[in-house]
Amino acid sequence: MDQTNVNSCCNKNEQENESTQNKEGSCCSVPKETADQPAHLQKFTIQGMDCPSCAETLEKGLSKIQGVGDIQVSYASAKLSLKKDSSVHTDKITEEVKKLGFSAFPVLSNTMQTYKIEGMDCSSCAQTLENHLNKNPDVQEVRVNFSTGKMKIDHRTTVEKIKKEVKRSGFTAHLDEKLQEDASNSKLKKEVNTIFSGLLLAIGFALSFTPVPEWISIAAYAGAILTGGFKPARSAFYAIKSKSLDMNVLMASAAIGAALIGEWFEGAMVVWLFALGNTLQDRSLERTRESIRSLVNLTPSEATVKKGDQWVQMPVENISIGSTVLIKAGDKIPVDGTVMKGFSSVNQAPITGESIPVDKHTDDPVYAGTINESGSLEVTVTKKAEDTTIAKIIHLVEEAQEKKAPTQAFIDRFANVYTPIVFGLALSIMILPPLLGFGSWGDWLYKGLALLVVACPCALVISTPVAIVSAIGNAARNGVLIKGGTFLEKAGTITAIAFDKTGTLTVGKPKVSHVIPVETDPTQLLRIVRTLEDHSNHPIARAIIEYTNERNISSVEADDYATIAGKGVQATIKGEEYFAGKPGLFRDHKVDLSHVAEHIESLEKQGETLILVGTRNRLMGIISVADSIRDITVNAIQTLKRIGINESVMLTGDHEGTAEKIAGEAGIDRYFAGLLPEDKVTSVKTLQKEGKQVAMVGDGINDAPALATSDLGIAMGGAGTDTAMETADIVLMADNLEKLPYTVRLSRKALAIIKQNIWFSILTKVAALVLIFPGLLTLWMAVLADTGAALIVILNSMRLIRQK
Numbered sequence: 001m002d003q004t005n006v007n008s009c010c011n012k013n014e015q016e017n018e019s020t021q022n023k024e025g026s027c028c029s030v031p032k033e034t035a036d037q038p039a040h041l042q043k044f045t046i047q048g049m050d051c052p053s054c055a056e057t058l059e060k061g062l063s064k065i066q067g068v069g070d071i072q073v074s075y076a077s078a079k080l081s082l083k084k085d086s087s088v089h090t091d092k093i094t095e096e097v098k099k100l101g102f103s104a105f106p107v108l109s110n111t112m113q114t115y116k117i118e119g120m121d122c123s124s125c126a127q128t129l130e131n132h133l134n135k136n137p138d139v140q141e142v143r144v145n146f147s148t149g150k151m152k153i154d155h156r157t158t159v160e161k162i163k164k165e166v167k168r169s170g171f172t173a174h175l176d177e178k179l180q181e182d183a184s185n186s187k188l189k190k191e192v193n194t195i196f197s198g199l200l201l202a203i204g205f206a207l208s209f210t211p212v213p214e215w216i217s218i219a220a221y222a223g224a225i226l227t228g229g230f231k232p233a234r235s236a237f238y239a240i241k242s243k244s245l246d247m248n249v250l251m252a253s254a255a256i257g258a259a260l261i262g263e264w265f266e267g268a269m270v271v272w273l274f275a276l277g278n279t280l281q282d283r284s285l286e287r288t289r290e291s292i293r294s295l296v297n298l299t300p301s302e303a304t305v306k307k308g309d310q311w312v313q314m315p316v317e318n319i320s321i322g323s324t325v326l327i328k329a330g331d332k333i334p335v336d337g338t339v340m341k342g343f344s345s346v347n348q349a350p351i352t353g354e355s356i357p358v359d360k361h362t363d364d365p366v367y368a369g370t371i372n373e374s375g376s377l378e379v380t381v382t383k384k385a386e387d388t389t390i391a392k393i394i395h396l397v398e399e400a401q402e403k404k405a406p407t408q409a410f411i412d413r414f415a416n417v418y419t420p421i422v423f424g425l426a427l428s429i430m431i432l433p434p435l436l437g438f439g440s441w442g443d444w445l446y447k448g449l450a451l452l453v454v455a456c457p458c459a460l461v462i463s464t465p466v467a468i469v470s471a472i473g474n475a476a477r478n479g480v481l482i483k484g485g486t487f488l489e490k491a492g493t494i495t496a497i498a499f500d501k502t503g504t505l506t507v508g509k510p511k512v513s514h515v516i517p518v519e520t521d522p523t524q525l526l527r528i529v530r531t532l533e534d535h536s537n538h539p540i541a542r543a544i545i546e547y548t549n550e551r552n553i554s555s556v557e558a559d560d561y562a563t564i565a566g567k568g569v570q571a572t573i574k575g576e577e578y579f580a581g582k583p584g585l586f587r588d589h590k591v592d593l594s595h596v597a598e599h600i601e602s603l604e605k606q607g608e609t610l611i612l613v614g615t616r617n618r619l620m621g622i623i624s625v626a627d628s629i630r631d632i633t634v635n636a637i638q639t640l641k642r643i644g645i646n647e648s649v650m651l652t653g654d655h656e657g658t659a660e661k662i663a664g665e666a667g668i669d670r671y672f673a674g675l676l677p678e679d680k681v682t683s684v685k686t687l688q689k690e691g692k693q694v695a696m697v698g699d700g701i702n703d704a705p706a707l708a709t710s711d712l713g714i715a716m717g718g719a720g721t722d723t724a725m726e727t728a729d730i731v732l733m734a735d736n737l738e739k740l741p742y743t744v745r746l747s748r749k750a751l752a753i754i755k756q757n758i759w760f761s762i763l764t765k766v767a768a769l770v771l772i773f774p775g776l777l778t779l780w781m782a783v784l785a786d787t788g789a790a791l792i793v794i795l796n797s798m799r800l801i802r803q804k
Helices: 014-020 052-062 090-099 123-134 159-168 180-207 214-241 247-260 264-289 389-402 406-435 441-454 458-462 465-477 485-491 501-505 522-533 539-550 583-588 594-605 631-642 656-666 677-689 704-709 722-727 740-772 779-802
Strands: 040-047 068-074 079-084 103-107 113-118 139-145 150-155 172-174 302-307 310-315 324-327 337-342 344-347 358-360 377-381 480-482 496-500 511-517 559-564 568-573 576-581 609-614 619-626 647-651 670-672 694-698 712-716 730-732
Touching (some): 040 090, 040 139, 052 079, 052 090, 079 090, 090 103, 123 159, 123 214, 123 247, 150 159, 180 214, 180 264, 247 264, 247 406, 247 441, 247 779, 264 779, 389 465, 389 480, 406 441, 406 485, 406 740, 441 740, 441 779, 458 740, 465 480, 465 485, 465 740, 465 779, 480 485, 480 740, 485 712, 485 740, 496 677, 501 656, 511 522, 511 594, 522 568, 522 576, 522 609, 522 619, 539 609, 539 619, 559 576, 576 583, 583 609, 594 609, 594 619, 594 656, 631 647, 631 656, 631 740, 647 656, 647 677, 656 670, 670 677, 677 704, 694 704, 704 722, 730 740, 740 779
Parallel strands (some): 496 647, 647 670, 712 730
Antiparallel strands (some): 040 103, 068 079, 113 150, 113 172, 139 150, 302 310, 302 324, 324 377, 337 377, 344 358, 480 730, 511 619, 568 576, 576 609, 609 619
């Protein structure tokens, strides 16, 4: 059922809305607005709705929240929109949706600005910044992502005030990534502070071996603590103010505690090692966060555009649709378009990952960011700069990098509980043993401080997001679009892959191989079938139209065109109904096919697809078409088997003979033939009931239901279809299966690295904790263990950037 808003109590006419919008308890009511609390429209994507009544359940459940109104839930599009006042936080909405049995993900509004944030050391910093900005009445919504180092914010104030608020939290915000100068200055200042802190530490240490008064070396240590620790201390202040405990709080507490008990050298060493570790982490993380910068830099800033009779240089963002652009040999193509004049080979590797250049003729599509290798091309622009394929890839990859994988979400929840417990445990160790007479205050204070430092979960928290960001960025550069960590993780657990046949395993361009007239001549048969197929976009219809065009056979006048789902087409010609479709269509009409049964059986055994043409009571002829296996298909299937995919399955609407032939040629283990679109969903469910984790590979349009039903939906040929990029979980930008084995291998390596990171982080903590109580672990060793572990985890994750 095609509905845009099912069971919505708000789906009424304007008069009804006016009369009901202020009724208390109505799910359409608008929240009461005051000068301080204006209503704010927010949208969410909903997961988990199984039927239209789920939409009604959500509406009724959310209408009970004070300050929320004008709720609309669409089951068909899985979207929720509502109005809320500023007292209702987004997290409250998502929590309530979760209680009702669904999952809600905020959709960022068009008014969202994106800032690059400098100075975040771990995901707790992102939480601190979010908490701080959420208290600002001018901020409508804010999302800070540590992995990508970006903040998306909807606000009602100036950019400068937002930057100032971010700075108060201990970080630096840059609105435009192209403005790198401020960012570079911020990094340089941080690095200078680290170096200066290290020099003061070295001076203090050297002076401690000379006869100079002790207070001079202490002053040097104090200078090292102040220089290197100012930024962490400021961040710690705002973390505590925002009611969160992050690594800055733990480190600042340790440094201050060390100074209070007279361990000035230890305090200075803690601060310097922490600052040094953060500097190295920042450098490494920046490489990870910029893993898609190569994509951003693919498109030139200017293009040669035709203005009248002249060719002029123009900024790419000013080029309008329909303009003509000249692309010389060796130039990067600046915009998406269609070749109007010229012939060339174009290197599409930046978009599709294909290693071999693709020949481009008149009317062929070209994409921004690809490279014109030989001849000159004149291209008609079909998309604006912000809507090009490369722009969409960059946008989707950035969104994907911000989505939390299940492992990351679990670790974040764990850290939120773990850190306060550790802080409380450290305070207990500092106070209780000396109170009970077990040792001196100094010894237990020192051990408590060491516990604060070593128990910081920084390495554990960044173990997953850095790996996922690296893997998704690598995949994007190699022509594979992975829409989030969840799907990256799923790809590594797949045990069976189901393939659509036409256009996935095969070329998707069948050709007419036999024309067998019955009770008519070949020309008349082709004229009738051409007329019937004229309004169809099916590959078989296109093959028949191409065949008739080559023979200059045109269609005749007809009306009442209709498609018979999964069986064929029909139209009325000169008052009589004509049909073209599968043999089953004519059997349904009780047409006698006994005199052509041998022809049908013979052609089907050869793997031909048959189109019968006739009326309700007679057969006029048979046309057979055949598709061919892609060259890359057999190699891709064999590679998948070698890397451990247990079963490959083909789903097709073709008859048994064609299915058997194609499956044999491609090396497919199993096939389901004669399927209608809804039958493909049933086939996927059958595989799932057998205990398999199933990926479905299709074109992202006709196979949308099966893609949605599978554990992992993979669309092929994303460079040419926006729908494929929107519907699937993973998109292979090239129109072949070449990248599928690479995607599975990348996912499995990412999962392996995540597990390595988690175990390494945990074992490092356990080892350090064991050394605390015998007094073998010093404060500076604890810092080294913490920051060192975090750095090793980052470097280990960065191996995914270089995965081939």
